Amino acid sequence: MMGTPERELAAAQTALAAEHAAIYGYAVVGAHLSGDERARAIAVYQAHRRRRDELARLIAAEKQAPTPAAAAYRLPFAIESAQDARKLAGRLEDGLAQAYAALVAAGGKDMRGLGAAALAEAAATAAEWRGSTTAFPGLAGGVGAN
């Protein structure tokens, strides 16, 4: 993360906060799924932990304190079924996609690479949970039609 301008670092912190939230959320998602879907939720949870650690390392390398996780997060709606869990998982990936699109916009070459890869992963994972995608993952308002 060379030369790290302030904007890039702020965007990285925002992405880290989104990963913290996703990790919390996926624990809830996994608890409401079974079989292959539960295994998939656990794999995604672990992938988000790796991404969190990677971001925290990059931020620490810039002598900044990585944004810590919150003690607790309030869920956006009650999770009572597998369907709710899939819906929450899609929303978590949407939040990550937005944070990573912002990181691409603010980042230098290396951070853009990381942001673009994470954005692509979030879009594919959201599509997996929903069975559909939008035209502009991570761009709120959709830059026109979705």
Added chain:
Amino acid sequence: MAESSLAGAGGSLRHPLSRRHVLAAAGIVAAAAVSGCTRNSSDRPVSDQPSLDAAARDRILADKAAILATYSATIERHPTLRKPLDGFVRRHTAHVDALKRALAATPAGSATTTRNPHQTRIAPQQSMAVRALADAEQAATERRRSVIESALSGTFAALVASIAACENAHALLLRAEADR
């Protein structure tokens, strides 16, 4: 940042959070990023930006024309795919529209493809044809990487990254469709 950071919905917070985080979770930061901010705007001559990024945009537009031609040829060969592929075609068309609007100072040239759809070989087996589209989407995602990393405009880089992310999701959905 409780509710907002979890799922992008507004709501009361149990954990104090900076305004930036709340905005980011709501997607507003991302929206602002694509609507105005430009990386290197202060340290690059403005004149570099249109030519380099516009050239990249025009290459992506030509690529998109080829992808859309492959979709057309696939639907022509397998008419029952028209409905399942409709959303994919519409999203690619939306990308073309957004790319044409991007970098408004340098209008896009008319994107043409050298690949004639009728020269594109479409597998006679439907599932193979869909899998070929999945492979084309995956390859497209990978071709975007260098543009994203080298674009002078951060706004443009984010647009291309979003398009690449959609193509990546397309590849996954098309593989699922092929396995159906």
